[in-house]
Amino acid sequence: MILEYEDYQFVGAASGQEALDAVRRERPDIALLDIKMPGMDGMEVLRRLRAVDESLPVVMISGHGNTATAVEAIKAGAIDFLDKPLSSERVIVTLRNVLRQSELSSENRDLKVAMESRYELVGQSPALRNVLEAVTRAAPTNATVLLLGESGVGKELVARTIHRNSPRAAQRFVQVNCAAIPEELIESELFGHEKGSFTGATEKQVGKFEQADRGTIFLDEVGDMSPKTQAKVLRVLQEQEVERLGSARTIKVDVRVIAATNKDLEEAIARGEFREDLFFRLNVIPIVVPPLRERREDIPRLVQHFAKRTAEEHNLKPKRFDPTALDALQRYRWRGNIRELRNAVERLLIMTPSESVRVDDLPAEIRAGEPARAIADPEVVARAAESPATGAGTLREFKDASERAYLVQKLRENNWNISRTAELIDTPRSNLYKKLEQYGIKQEVDG
Numbered sequence: 001m002i003l004e005y006e007d008y009q010f011v012g013a014a015s016g017q018e019a020l021d022a023v024r025r026e027r028p029d030i031a032l033l034d035i036k037m038p039g040m041d042g043m044e045v046l047r048r049l050r051a052v053d054e055s056l057p058v059v060m061i062s063g064h065g066n067t068a069t070a071v072e073a074i075k076a077g078a079i080d081f082l083d084k085p086l087s088s089e090r091v092i093v094t095l096r097n098v099l100r101q102s103e104l105s106s107e108n109r110d111l112k113v114a115m116e117s118r119y120e121l122v123g124q125s126p127a128l129r130n131v132l133e134a135v136t137r138a139a140p141t142n143a144t145v146l147l148l149g150e151s152g153v154g155k156e157l158v159a160r161t162i163h164r165n166s167p168r169a170a171q172r173f174v175q176v177n178c179a180a181i182p183e184e185l186i187e188s189e190l191f192g193h194e195k196g197s198f199t200g201a202t203e204k205q206v207g208k209f210e211q212a213d214r215g216t217i218f219l220d221e222v223g224d225m226s227p228k229t230q231a232k233v234l235r236v237l238q239e240q241e242v243e244r245l246g247s248a249r250t251i252k253v254d255v256r257v258i259a260a261t262n263k264d265l266e267e268a269i270a271r272g273e274f275r276e277d278l279f280f281r282l283n284v285i286p287i288v289v290p291p292l293r294e295r296r297e298d299i300p301r302l303v304q305h306f307a308k309r310t311a312e313e314h315n316l317k318p319k320r321f322d323p324t325a326l327d328a329l330q331r332y333r334w335r336g337n338i339r340e341l342r343n344a345v346e347r348l349l350i351m352t353p354s355e356s357v358r359v360d361d362l363p364a365e366i367r368a369g370e371p372a373r374a375i376a377d378p379e380v381v382a383r384a385a386e387s388p389a390t391g392a393g394t395l396r397e398f399k400d401a402s403e404r405a406y407l408v409q410k411l412r413e414n415n416w417n418i419s420r421t422a423e424l425i426d427t428p429r430s431n432l433y434k435k436l437e438q439y440g441i442k443q444e445v446d447g
C-alpha cells in the first residue's frame, strides 16, 4: 500500500520460490525481502537472487531484535535493511536512496566502458606490439617506467594503460605536466604546502605525490624540470617520503612512478641540464613509443577508431574512408604523429559533406603523398626521379623517395613484369615484392 500510494509498481510474492520466479519474469529495479519466511528463508533467497542478477538491489526486512541477521544479510550482498514494523517514511526514503544509488552505479558502469574505449591502444603493428608486450610485463610490478618518444605518439595513453593494468588500478592516476607548471609553483604542486608557508599560500595544499599515495604518479615532460626540482624529486624517489613546503613533518608515500619525455635525456645530461642520478632512478624500465612513420600499418585502424569516436562525440553520421583516401593518409608524413592524425580525421568527419571520405576530400598536403597519382602521372614520377629531395625532410625520407621513384621507373620500363624487373635491377624477387609492399606501389592501370 505504501508503495502503490507513491506510484511504484509492485509485485508481491508469498514465498521464496515465487519471489525468484517473479524476479526472473519481471526484472524489477529493487527487491524488498523478508527474512523469516516459511520454506526457503530470506537469507537463502538473497543468495539465489544474487545468482540470478548480481546488480539487483535487495533491501532486507528484519523482524524486531533481529539485527545480527540483518548485518549478515548486508555482508551477503543486501544493500540495506528495514526494521519491522515498517514505517512508511522509512520505506520510501530507503527506496529512493537505493534506486538513486543503483542508477548512479549503472551510470558509472557505462562511463567506465566509455572511458575504456577512450583509452584503448589501437594498433597491431610489430612496433606497437613490442610496446604492448613491455607494458604487459611492467604493469603488474611497482617498477618505475620511463616512456620515451616524439610528441603525440601516445606516451600518456601508454602510461594510463600501465596504471589500469596494475594492482594499483583502483587507486588514483595523478598526472603532472612538468613543462606546463611555472617554475615557482611546481614544488608546491608536487609536494604540497602548509597554509601561510609563502605569500599567496592562503590554504593548505596537498601535493601530487601525496594525492597519488598507493596509486601512480605520471611525471609528464620530465625533461623540463629545473635542476632544483629534479633534486627534490630525486629525494622523494629515494626516500619514498615528501615534505610539504613550510612543514618539517615528513609524510610516507607509496607511489609508483611513470615518467615521460620527448627529449633525449642522455643528451640533456651531457649538456648538464638533467641529473644523471635522477635519470638512472627513472630509467628502470625504458619503453620507447615509436613514431607513426614506423608503424604505418596501424593507420587504417586508427582512422577508423577516431572516425567512430568523433561521430559519437559530435553526434555525426559515421563516414567511410575509401581505400584511396586511406592510402594517402597512410603515406603522409605525420610530424605530429597520432595526435595530428586524429585531428585530421576529426576535421574530415566534420567538414566532409558526403557520406564517404574520398581522396579528393583530403587537404592538398596529405593528397600530395598519394601514390596512385604519382604513378599515374609520368611527369611526377620523372620529377621525383630527378630530384627526390623535393619534399623529403630527413635523409631517410630522401632515400625512401629516391628508391621508390627508381622502382616505379624500372617497373614501367618493364611493363610491370616483376620477375624481369627484379632480374634487371639485380635484386631477389622477394625483396622487390617487399619493397612494393613497403612503398605501397601498385601497378598503374592504362587508359
Ligand SMILES: Nc1ncnc2c1ncn2[C@@H]1O[C@H](COP(=O)(O)OP(=O)(O)OP(=O)(O)O)[C@@H](O)[C@H]1O
Pocket: 118, 120, 121, 122, 123, 149, 150, 151, 152, 153, 154, 155, 156, 157, 158, 262, 302, 305, 338, 339, 342
Ligand atoms: N595507439 C593508439 N590508439 C588510439 N589512440 C591513440 C594511440 N596512441 C595515441 N593515441 C591518441 O593520440 C593522442 C596523443 O596521444 P598522447 O597524448 O598519449 O601522446 P604523447 O606521447 O603523450 O604526446 P606529447 O608528447 O605531445 O604529450 C591522444 O588523443 C591519444 O588518445
Ligand SMILES: [Mg+2]
Pocket: 155, 156, 220
Ligand atoms: Mg603527453
